Amino acid sequence: MNIVVALIAGLLFGLGLAVSQMMDPAKVLNFLDVAGAWDPSLMLVMGGAVAVTMPGFYVILKQPHPLFSPRFFLPYVGHIDPALLGGAALFGIGWGLAGLCPGPALAGLVSGNGDIVGFVLMMLLGYRITGYLEERRAARATL
Amino acid sequence: MMVATEFTPVSALLGGAMIGLSALLLLAGSGRIAGISGIVGNMLTARGADLSWRMAFTIGLLGGAAAWLYLTPPGTLELNLQAGLPLMLLAGFVVGVGTRLGRGCTSGHGVCGIGRVSPRSITATMVFMLTAGITVYVTRHLIGGGA
Numbered sequence: 094m095n096i097v098v099a100l101i102a103g104l105l106f107g108l109g110l111a112v113s114q115m116m117d118p119a120k121v122l123n124f125l126d127v128a129g130a131w132d133p134s135l136m137l138v139m140g141g142a143v144a145v146t147m148p149g150f151y152v153i154l155k156q157p158h159p160l161f162s163p164r165f166f167l168p169y170v171g172h173i174d175p176a177l178l179g180g181a182a183l184f185g186i187g188w189g190l191a192g193l194c195p196g197p198a199l200a201g202l203v204s205g206n207g208d209i210v211g212f213v214l215m216m217l218l219g220y221r222i223t224g225y226l227e228e229r230r231a232a233r234a235t236l
Numbered sequence: 237m238m239v240a241t242e243f244t245p246v247s248a249l250l251g252g253a254m255i256g257l258s259a260l261l262l263l264a265g266s267g268r269i270a271g272i273s274g275i276v277g278n279m280l281t282a283r284g285a286d287l288s289w290r291m292a293f294t295i296g297l298l299g300g301a302a303a304w305l306y307l308t309p310p311g312t313l314e315l316n317l318q319a320g321l322p323l324m325l326l327a328g329f330v331v332g333v334g335t336r337l338g339r340g341c342t343s344g345h346g347v348c349g350i351g352r353v354s355p356r357s358i359t360a361t362m363v364f365m366l367t368a369g370i371t372v373y374v375t376r377h378l379i380g381g382g383a
Binding site: 094101104105110115126129135137138142143149150153160162172176185191195206209212214217 | 238248252285289302318320323326327328330354360
């Protein structure tokens with residue numbers, strides 16, 4: 094059942110990225126370019142999404158467990174640490190360079206564009222190398 | 237290379253709401269957060285049931301995007317790449333490192349984290365919006381000479 098849930102959720106997510114045109118790097122960069130010909134669309138995409146998630150999550154997280162899973166898998170909400178700040182800062186720089194964040198980059202693969210394929214491969218490489226270094230550091234810390 | 241785009245409030249709100257609904261469904265059904273960097277990035281190391289839901293989500297996402305891209309009239313959705321290959325590769329790498337280190341991207345922190353009113357996610361979203369804005373200002377107006 095979790096596979097069906099994930100498939101439908103993915104479908105909705107991909108449609109949402111396409112309908113809102115967030116797959117278009119020009120639209121994203123024109124949002125970030127407040128000093129240029131500003132296109133505020135992205136703000137309404139996030140606003141529309143949060144208008145659904147904020148009340149929805151509030152209700153869902155009051156339930157003892159999800160429908161098809163024994164528990165909720167939730168990240169920490171507290172402790173703002175240097176890794177969070179540095180990571181978010183780096184992510185923003187990469188996002189601003191190409192106008193692609195992970196969702197739209199992945200969705201853009203369906204266009205068959207080789208440059209987007211390159212972006213996604215490098216993204217996975219960067220993610221994995223960082224994960225590996227973090228694991229090694231954590232392992233050393235417990236010795 | 238810079239392409240002008242129009243403000244599209246209706247499709248933005250509609251698409252945004254669909255992304256929000258996707259996140260609701262995944263949390264209510266499976267208890268998972270719809271953060272793309274984590275779902276896809278951790279696919280490389282996931283095994284068994286943890287791998288299969290990530291793959292199903294990814295296949296769904298690709299299917300949804302493909303359906304809209306190829307079934308709507310030409311020009312409905314354009315992908316105007318704004319960077320050449322070397323910059324795309326660099327940007328992809330930096331996005332990968334940053335989203336792993338910062339534990340999330342626009343969806344995990346921006347849509348789901350803010351939806352949970354998480355101080356970490358609200359902070360992360362403000363930080364990546366700020367550095368992205370500065371990056372665009374530098375590349376378009378300081379180095380690029382404006383337009």
